[in-house]
Amino acid sequence: MNMLPVYRAATTLGSPALRWWLKRRVRQGKEDAERLGERFGHTSIARPAGPLVWMHGASVGESLSLLPLIDALRQRDPDLNIMVTTGTATSAHILAGRLPEGVLHQFNPADSPRWVARFLDTWQPDLALYVESELWPAMLSLTQARGIPTGLLNARMSDSSYRTWQRLPGLIRPLMGEFRFCLAQNPTQAERMAALGARNPKPLGNLKFAAKPLAADEAELARLREEFGTRPRWLAASTHPGEEAIAAEVHASLKAAHPELLTIVAVRHPERGDSVARELRGRGLKVVRRSRGETIQPESDVYLADTLGEMGLFYRLAEIAFVGGSMGELGGHNPIEPAQLGCAVLHGPDMRNFSEVAEDLAEAGGSWQVRDAAGLARALGRLLAEPDTREHQAGAAKQVADAQADMLDKVLAELEPFLAPLRGQARVA
Known part of the structure; x- marks a missing residue:
């Protein structure tokens, strides 16, 4: 009927x-x-x-x-x-x-x-x-x-x-x-x-394979690269509630081995910037907010990217990217974007929105799946300590993204x- x-x-x-x-x-x-x-x-x-x-x-x-x-x-x-x-x-x-x-x-x-x-x-x-x-x-x-x-x-x-x-x-x-x-x-x-x-x-x-790499302001990219310097860093991209806490826990667990570590947290919804900043500072982390034009200092722990339309900038600044929306029941966000821009890709267990892409990346060695904060810390620790492993994984991810040109x-x-x-x-x- x-x-x-x-x-x-x-x-x-x-x-x-x-x-x-x-x-x-x-x-x-x-x-x-x-x-x-x-x-x-x-x-x-x-x-x-x-x-x-x-x-x-x-x-x-x-x-x-x-x-x-x-x-x-x-x-x-x-x-x-x-x-x-x-x-x-x-x-x-x-x-x-x-x-x-x-x-x-x-x-x-x-x-x-x-x-x-x-x-x-x-x-x-x-x-x-x-x-x-x-x-x-x-x-x-x-x-x-x-x-x-x-x-x-x-x-x-x-x-x-x-x-x-x-x-x-x-x-x-x-x-x-x-x-x-x-x-x-x-x-x-x-x-x-x-x-x-x-x-x-x-x-x-x-069709998302056909998308051009996310754009970035070249002058701002150069400025931030100078500001970030040689500090080791990783990006938690398009995060949702609960994932910022995981990023904070991971940062704390890795800081002893990597005292200059900088964690970039790019929230999916920038209007959550105030609450995320309070949560991270409540965990004892020193937070710098992009939306307020704050400058990274040597003691800064987290660069909070609470702006719209700048993910291309942050993927270029980070060699390792964790794909948000994948630790809960949201189905994950687009892993092609970091793969196109040369990031080693990590994600949680729930990538059903991009299941085939995630499978292709995993089979090629371009991504690793982690289950929780401890697993993410272990994966990040290895990638930070092993540049060859990180470069191989990033290269494999980019090959997958480029294969459907x-x-x-x-x-x-x-x-x-x-x-x-x-x-x-x-x-x-």
Whole structure:
């Protein structure tokens, strides 16, 4: 039974509650107050004339994975209009400094049919590309109902999301069945997409392999390298609650053997900077905060990187990187980013968001898995004491990251049948 009409009716009736919830998120700092209208399908900018490709990603990771694809499309078709939608204020902030000139950003409309229809009436996309598994039923079904070709890029479904959608076949199967193409990250994900109704999903690989190495300000990199000097250091990247405590414990256990050790902690959510600084100082560590422009001193223990969009800087400063989000139940963050920039990679036991990548890195000798603070301390201690081991591991990780350099060409080949008809079109907005 097709449950989409029921869902659309329910979300229409629930619009007042959804509106209240969005305004509450504004008060919590989770929505951009000045752009809240975009969540209701309004826009303050005009649709440009000509064909428009709409790309949608949930948050930072998904949207950043689109950047190399956007660059390639603009090089091939300079007149092609591209709009990216995301759903988080953090992603909008980061994309503001990363999207090429002329590429538009909007917040996606919340999943109420009236708001989605208003969005589609305004933008009239010629092709809609969804990234990973951000599948809002009203938004997707109304797009497909207008005959707009839709495709799923870098498709992946977490274990929990897959189980949830399996219980809702009346919602998911009509949506997946209307995708013109489905490009999955690996064979397992392709099987999941097929089980949920996708037609002929292809295990093309992970689009995040195609991403360029994270950028860094060269002048700031040089300044910090001089400030850091020759001190041995490691990076705890994109950390979540609990992982900063682990980093503090590891630092304390290694300091006797490496008295000049500097630990860089880059929190996933910079708004936690105050609480993380208090926690680390409460453990007796001397903390320097980047967000406050503080300078590293010889006695400094931790450099707290509580800013946005600077991970490329910190990966370049550290020869060893621990991937955060992997010690709890969060599924881990992207290990490709440190691998591309020459880091020896460490991570916890939960890397299900990047399971295939983590397996490839491990098989190549480019990463080690650790289970807890003691295991992380042992691994770090060895890498700090054995430069040859560290360099070998970093080199192996970079080889894995570089091995799928043709990933972008594969995606472009799949998109070509849908892009070719758009070339040379001229349509007045």
